[in-house]
Amino acid sequence: MAFFHKTNALVRWLLTFSVLTGLLGGCGRTDDSTAAAFKGMDITGVNYGNDFRLTDFDGRERTLADFRGQAVLLYFGFVQCPDVCPTALARAVEVKHLLGAQGDRLQVIFVTVDPERDNSAVLKEYMAAFDPTFLALSGDAQRTRETADHFKVYYKKIPTGSSYTMDHSAMSYVFDPLGHLRLVMRHEQTAQDYAHDIAQLLKTP
Amino acid sequence: MKHLTLALCLLAANTLAQAQVTIQEAWVRGTVPSQKASGAFMQLSSTKNLRLVAASSPVAGVVEIHEMVMAQDVMKMRQIPGLDLVPGQVLALKPGGYHVMLMDLKTQLKGGDTVPLTLTFEDPQTQTRFTQQVTAPVTALGAGNGPQAGGGMKHAQ
Numbered sequence: 001m002a003f004f005h006k007t008n009a010l011v012r013w014l015l016t017f018s019v020l021t022g023l024l025g026g027c028g029r030t031d032d033s034t035a036a037a038f039k040g041m042d043i044t045g046v047n048y049g050n051d052f053r054l055t056d057f058d059g060r061e062r063t064l065a066d067f068r069g070q071a072v073l074l075y076f077g078f079v080q081c082p083d084v085c086p087t088a089l090a091r092a093v094e095v096k097h098l099l100g101a102q103g104d105r106l107q108v109i110f111v112t113v114d115p116e117r118d119n120s121a122v123l124k125e126y127m128a129a130f131d132p133t134f135l136a137l138s139g140d141a142q143r144t145r146e147t148a149d150h151f152k153v154y155y156k157k158i159p160t161g162s163s164y165t166m167d168h169s170a171m172s173y174v175f176d177p178l179g180h181l182r183l184v185m186r187h188e189q190t191a192q193d194y195a196h197d198i199a200q201l202l203k204t205p
Numbered sequence: 206m207k208h209l210t211l212a213l214c215l216l217a218a219n220t221l222a223q224a225q226v227t228i229q230e231a232w233v234r235g236t237v238p239s240q241k242a243s244g245a246f247m248q249l250s251s252t253k254n255l256r257l258v259a260a261s262s263p264v265a266g267v268v269e270i271h272e273m274v275m276a277q278d279v280m281k282m283r284q285i286p287g288l289d290l291v292p293g294q295v296l297a298l299k300p301g302g303y304h305v306m307l308m309d310l311k312t313q314l315k316g317g318d319t320v321p322l323t324l325t326f327e328d329p330q331t332q333t334r335f336t337q338q339v340t341a342p343v344t345a346l347g348a349g350n351g352p353q354a355g356g357g358m359k360h361a362q
Contacts, residue, residue, distance in 0.1 A: 083301065093347065121239060126240065126346070131347075154279050160269065160271075160282075160308075162308075168280055169278055170275060187275060
């Protein structure tokens with residue numbers, strides 16, 4: 001938890017720094033292909049988030065290797081979520097649309113942090129409401145926790161009324177077609193930002 | 206004549222009561238059949254200081270006023286005791302901010318359905334409460350992040 005927040009502080013600082021250097025670097029230079037290459041945070045080479053082993057809504061076990069050749073947009077959320085999760089999925093629909101013909105090479109994956117309520121039936125219905133090609137994955141309580149930890153994703157059950165809600169990290173991870181974790185995108189970023197970055201990653205074979 | 210005057214007075218009083226809060230762009234996010242929670246969004250404005258303190262709906266067992274905040278990329282959603290309306294300002298309940306949280310849904314909310322909502326407001330000066338109804342159209346899940354084009358009621362009493 002403490003580590004998570006420190007990491008986030010670092011990420012924020014790096015993001016600010018990279019934006020500033022990007023701006024400064026832009027002064028008087030017209031041909032700099034490396035400056036501001038991505039709208040998201042480039043995390044290529046980090047030692048976390050390199051795989052998962054979870055079950056999809058059709059009961060099949062899935063790992064990252066299943067999606068070689070595609071860019072993967074990975075998001076952790078829960079179905080009984082009125083705001084941030086459907087907003088993220090609606091954006092993913094738009095991203096796929098913005099990618100045009102390349103959109104078929106984007107696999108959107110939703111990992112539930114609420115396996116207690118999000119069974120395979122509701123996950124399948126929920127994904128289909130956005131795009132039937134979107135995949136939802138789940139694990140038991142322990143596998144969910146292990147997976148979230150491995151991706152530095154925070155989630156916590158919060159009682160409200162007679163029910164509960166989930167606090168959870170709302171960023172998205174992007175993997176390139178070779179299965180390498182490349183970017184973390186923030187919830188505040190636009191579909192255009194996401195599409196811009198994913199289009200670049202899809203240029204690699 | 207006497208009756209007409211009385212009727213007009215009643216009508217005027219009724220209109221005044223109804224016009225205390227203007228509710229615009231109300232919409233509810235649709236659900237899939239097994240989903241038990243969703244959110245309602247709208248824009249509220251008033252000519253006097255008021256406070257939205259509660260909401261209810263026949264489609265939901267529990268209705269709460271919620272705030273969504275992003276703190277260091279973590280989404281947190283919390284019930285809040287109320288929301289203040291300030292004259293001249295539009296209080297927006299919208300994705301990324303406030304919403305009316307609908308829980309223990311009794312039915313699936315499909316695109317094109319409408320959801321009746323009763324909002325309870327409090328006048329901080331008189332400590333009195335009154336309610337206002339709004340009928341919010343449902344935007345099908347996955348069909349957008351706002352009131353569906355052409356389907357929204359601009360104003361509801």
